[in-house]
Amino acid sequence: MGSRIDSEHPRVPAQARTEARTEARNKLFLGSFVHSKALDELDYLHDAAVCVDKSGTIVAVERDCDEAKARETVLPRLGWDADDVEVVRAREGQFFFPGFIDTHLHASQYPNVGIFGKSTLLDWLNTYTFPLEASLSNPAKARQVYTRVVRKTLSHGTTCAAYYATIDVASTNLLADLCLAAGQRALVGRVCMDQLSPDYYRDASAAVAIADTRASIAHIRAADPSLSLVRPVITPRFAPACSVALMRQLGALAAEQPDLPIQTHISENKNEIALVKELFPPHTTGAADDSYAAVYDATGLLTERTILAHAVHLTDAEAALVAERKAKVSHCPCSNSAITSGAARVRRLLDRGIACGLGTDMSGGYSPSVLEAARHAVLVSRHVVLAPGGEERDKLSVEEVLYLATRGGAEVVGLEGTVGGFEVGMEWDAQLVGLGQIGEDGEVVVGEGRGGGEEEQGESGDVDVFGWESWPERVAKWVYNGDDRNTKRVWVKGRLVHQRKF
Numbered sequence: 001m002g003s004r005i006d007s008e009h010p011r012v013p014a015q016a017r018t019e020a021r022t023e024a025r026n027k028l029f030l031g032s033f034v035h036s037k038a039l040d041e042l043d044y045l046h047d048a049a050v051c052v053d054k055s056g057t058i059v060a061v062e063r064d065c066d067e068a069k070a071r072e073t074v075l076p077r078l079g080w081d082a083d084d085v086e087v088v089r090a091r092e093g094q095f096f097f098p099g100f101i102d103t104h105l106h107a108s109q110y111p112n113v114g115i116f117g118k119s120t121l122l123d124w125l126n127t128y129t130f131p132l133e134a135s136l137s138n139p140a141k142a143r144q145v146y147t148r149v150v151r152k153t154l155s156h157g158t159t160c161a162a163y164y165a166t167i168d169v170a171s172t173n174l175l176a177d178l179c180l181a182a183g184q185r186a187l188v189g190r191v192c193m194d195q196l197s198p199d200y201y202r203d204a205s206a207a208v209a210i211a212d213t214r215a216s217i218a219h220i221r222a223a224d225p226s227l228s229l230v231r232p233v234i235t236p237r238f239a240p241a242c243s244v245a246l247m248r249q250l251g252a253l254a255a256e257q258p259d260l261p262i263q264t265h266i267s268e269n270k271n272e273i274a275l276v277k278e279l280f281p282p283h284t285t286g287a288a289d290d291s292y293a294a295v296y297d298a299t300g301l302l303t304e305r306t307i308l309a310h311a312v313h314l315t316d317a318e319a320a321l322v323a324e325r326k327a328k329v330s331h332c333p334c335s336n337s338a339i340t341s342g343a344a345r346v347r348r349l350l351d352r353g354i355a356c357g358l359g360t361d362m363s364g365g366y367s368p369s370v371l372e373a374a375r376h377a378v379l380v381s382r383h384v385v386l387a388p389g390g391e392e393r394d395k396l397s398v399e400e401v402l403y404l405a406t407r408g409g410a411e412v413v414g415l416e417g418t419v420g421g422f423e424v425g426m427e428w429d430a431q432l433v434g435l436g437q438i439g440e441d442g443e444v445v446v447g448e449g450r451g452g453g454e455e456e457q458g459e460s461g462d463v464d465v466f467g468w469e470s471w472p473e474r475v476a477k478w479v480y481n482g483d484d485r486n487t488k489r490v491w492v493k494g495r496l497v498h499q500r501k502f
């Protein structure tokens, strides 16, 4: 078992504590709303109203509805007390957008973002990653890192994150507690790895890995019994680091607890794939062939609840198997470029009906921002077009990568219909986006602290809007040049969890 940490009272930012006390009010959001309608289509609602009840559920979406109309017609229809409604208005040029879903990241690797040199996966793990992850068995360090990563990702509009922690149970549980306290939706995985990693950072046996995984699951189930905000996720690190016995037992655990997702890595790097073939000839697993996907399938880990990170080099037969099992893919383009893994052919996966989302994969990826992952997804898809066998239609558009960042991600983490869009019955996981507005004299009139004085006006970074751009052009400018300076406020399940101060 890992070291002990008192995770009863995680330090919660004062702001979040206050909000937790004051947030349980019905809310009326007014202004422009942008969300995905289909893979390649955004829906723009202007002068609209969205009503969110005390539980954080969207109960009305009204087009062409200003505040007066909402008060006259919508609030009475909902039976709401018009004097006890919190009104949140997007200013001219601002818009509400669904919160981002980061379908794959390692909270424990956050201190290493940007530190990878010229390494590739297997040497990167040994040089940079395992030593850092092992060091997080230090409770104070774990608290420092995990507190920071939750705040940082929220500040970039990530309302839901599928986290890997480490093999240490206590600090994994602390990460779950911190997510719960800060109000971030999360999948939190205690990492399982009983072979081929250094002695100082390895499960002593499959039995220990299973017992520790069960302990972490029990903690998270107790902390959030409905699993409505934070869920445990069964996490075999990747096949090379897991014995067949461990993978089989994790597959059995997943079958025993059908409300839990599974996350792992697949086909990220060519040397890794060669290693899988060497380690797991079909007779060791009973697999149909020696492919990577077949190893997971034979051990009960390739299911419709499985999130497969990377899937860069899947063969057509493997892609067909993944589609047949309805497993999901987390596309991590920033990581795949940074540690020279390759360019995933996302269109090929989508064409097969495989649900895909985006992952930052920190710290294989160097950025905590899903917006950064989205723009990398656009660029990597251009390289796919240029590579042998590439086709023009492999290109991903701004609309498509925003779909992957929201609705696609929701499907990947098993929350389709709950988050990822603005529809009645969905939960209000959202961000208020503000872009800089340039005046006639060429100076910034909104943003960079000018033009209104309200907090969220703040600085608007690198996105300058001149006023003649169409809404799709504004959104494209945000995707290519936006960052956390444009993320003015963030809500999860109706609760304000981040507000930009400058």
Ligand SMILES: O=c1[nH]c(=O)c2nc[nH]c2[nH]1
Pocket: 106, 121, 125, 129, 237, 238, 265, 268, 335, 361, 364
């Ligand atoms: O991107 C990755 N990050 C990791 O930590 C890891 N471990 C195995 N395979 C991995 N891939």
Ligand SMILES: [Zn+2]
Pocket: 104, 105, 106, 265, 309, 361, 364
């Ligand atoms: Zn990863």
